[in-house]
Amino acid sequence: MRKFIIDTDTASDDCAALMMACMTKNIEIMGVTVVAGNVSVEQAGRNAKMTLEVCGSDVPVFLGAKQPLMHSRKETISVHGVDGMGDKGLIHPQGGFAPGDAVDYILNTVAEYPDEIEIVVLGPVTNIALAILRDRETMSRVKRIWSMGTPGFGPGNATPVSEFNVFIDAEAYKIMLDSGIPVSIAGFDLCVGDIEIDLDELAEIAASSPQGAFLKDATAVLLDFNRKTRGQDMIDLPDAVAMACAIWPETVTGRMNVYCYTCIDNGPCYGQVIFYREGSTYESMPEIPGYPDEVITSMDAGGFTKRFIGMFKKQ
Ligand code: BDR
Numbered sequence: 295m296r297k298f299i300i301d302t303d304t305a306s307d308d309c310a311a312l313m314m315a316c317m318t319k320n321i322e323i324m325g326v327t328v329v330a331g332n333v334s335v336e337q338a339g340r341n342a343k344m345t346l347e348v349c350g351s352d353v354p355v356f357l358g359a360k361q362p363l364m365h366s367r368k369e370t371i372s373v374h375g376v377d378g379m380g381d382k383g384l385i386h387p388q389g390g391f392a393p394g395d396a397v398d399y400i401l402n403t404v405a406e407y408p409d410e411i412e413i414v415v416l417g418p419v420t421n422i423a424l425a426i427l428r429d430r431e432t433m434s435r436v437k438r439i440w441s442m443g444t445p446g447f448g449p450g451n452a453t454p455v456s457e458f459n460v461f462i463d464a465e466a467y468k469i470m471l472d473s474g475i476p477v478s479i480a481g482f483d484l485c486v487g488d489i490e491i492d493l494d495e496l497a498e499i500a501a502s503s504p505q506g507a508f509l510k511d512a513t514a515v516l517l518d519f520n521r522k523t524r525g526q527d528m529i530d531l532p533d534a535v536a537m538a539c540a541i542w543p544e545t546v547t548g549r550m551n552v553y554c555y556t557c558i559d560n561g562p563c564y565g566q567v568i569f570y571r572e573g574s575t576y577e578s579m580p581e582i583p584g585y586p587d588e589v590i591t592s593m594d595a596g597g598f599t600k601r602f603i604g605m606f607k608k609q
C-alpha cells in the first residue's frame with residue numbers, strides 16, 4: 295500500500311483534497327502535517343482535524359511552521375474566508391493535535407520507512423524545507439513529493455508570474471526543488487477550465503452525503519470570490535487536482551521532465567519558477583545538470599469530475 299504524508303495549510307480546496315485521500319481506499323495516510331499559509335497554522339490545524347473527523351478518520355495532525363522562512367505571513371481571507379472554510383461555523387473538532395512538531399514527524403516517518411513515503415504538499419513548503427535543512431540525508435529517502443505549486447504554464451494568481459504557495463515562501467520552494475528529492479508539480483493552470491466544479495455539480499455533491507454538504511459550505515467564500523473576480527459561478531480546486539495527480543494516476547494525461555529554477559530575488563520575479571524542458575533550449579543556453587522533476591501538463595477533466603462527484607455518493 296502506498297504511504298502518504300499530507301502537508302497542508304488547510305482551507306477549502308485543501309479540505310477537498312484531504313477528503314479525496316480519506317475516501318481513496320488503496321492508500322495509507324500516515325499523518326497530516328500543517329503549515330501557515332491560507333490561514334494561521336492553528337486555524338489550518340483545526341480545519342484539517344475537522345475535515346478528517348467529518349470523514350471518520352483519526353489520522354494524527356501535527357502542527358508545523360507558523361510563518362515562512364524569511365518573510366512575514368500573508369493570508370487568503372478574501373479567497374477562502376476568515377476561517378479558511380467558508381465562514382459558516384463549521385469548525386469544531388472534537389480531538390486535539392498529535393504531540394510533537396510536524397517537521398520532526400516528517401523526519402521520523404521517512405527514517406522509519408526509507409524510500410516509501412510520498413508527501414503531498416498543498417500549501418507553502420516551509421515544513422519540507424525545514425526538514426531538509428534539519429536532516430538532508432533522511433529527506434533524500436523521500437520517495438516523491440507531489441506539490442500544488444507554481445502557475446504551471448499559465449499566469450500566476452499571486453503575481454503575474456507567481457502562484458500563492460510558492461509566493462508565500464519561495465526560499466522554501468527553492469530548497470525543496472534543489473534538494474534532489476523527485477518532485478511532481480501540479481500547477482495552477484491544471485485547475486481552470488472544464489475541471490472546475492460548477493453550481494449543478496456542487497449541488498449534486500452537497501446532496502450526496504454529509505461530507506459533500508460540508509464541502510459545499512466550506513467552499514462558500516471561494517464561490518463568492520470567483521463570482522466577484524471572474525464573473526463565474528464555480529469553484530476551482532487546485533489542491534484537489536494536485537491530490538488527483540498523486541492518488542488517481544489515471545486522471546493525468548500529460549507530463550514533462552524539467553529542471554526547475556526558483557527566483558527568490560525580491561522584486562517582480564519573486565516566486566517565479568522557470569521550467570527548463572529537455573531539448574527545448576539552444577546549446578548556447580546555460581548548461582542544465584539534468585531534468586529530475588516533472589510538471590503535470592494536462593488532466594482528464596471529465597474523468598476527474600466524474601470520480602470526484604462519485605466519491606461523495608459512496609459515503
Ligand atoms: C493554492 O493557494 C491556496 O489558496 C490554495 O489552497 C492552493 O493551495 C492555489 O494557488
Ligand code: CA
Binds near residue numbers: 303307331332416533
Ligand atoms: Ca492549500
